[in-house]
Amino acid sequence: MTLVKGPLLELFWTRGRNKINVIHNGVDLHHSLKGAIMITNGCFSWSGFMxxxxxxxxxxxxxxxxxxxxxxxGTIEGVIAALLMERRKATV
Structure with missing residues (x-):
């Protein structure tokens, strides 16, 4: 449900693109199929990890x-992902 009703994630490779959203009853359905595939992939990945x-x-x-x-x-991977995602927002 987070992928359907959650906030729009601005990733560094999607910034500045025109976004056309399909809204049905107040819910953005533009990426719902992609979100369902990602959730299914996550479940299979987690079971494979186990x-x-x-x-x-x-x-x-x-x-x-x-x-x-x-x-x-996992901590190292998270730090790398955070640095990649926030590299232009860093302030000193």
Whole structure:
């Protein structure tokens, strides 16, 4: 529902484009199909991640260390994504 009724996300590759929105009963339906595909892709990706984690834990049995690595790499990925998305909005 966030993708259907949520605010418009201004990504750096979509700024300045003319946006034509299809509105039906106050809801923007222009990207609803794309949003549904992205949600489905996210569900399959998460389930694939769980399967890969179970396979990894069979050969690498220290769960806490594996969890720490996953959190650390997720933090690095999040920092990179934030820097890319906000690179022109940064103020000193």
């Amino acid at each position: 399967v890969l984690q179970a396979i990894t834990l069979k050969s690498y049995p220290t769960e806490l260390t594996l969890t720490a690595w996953i959190c650390f790499l």
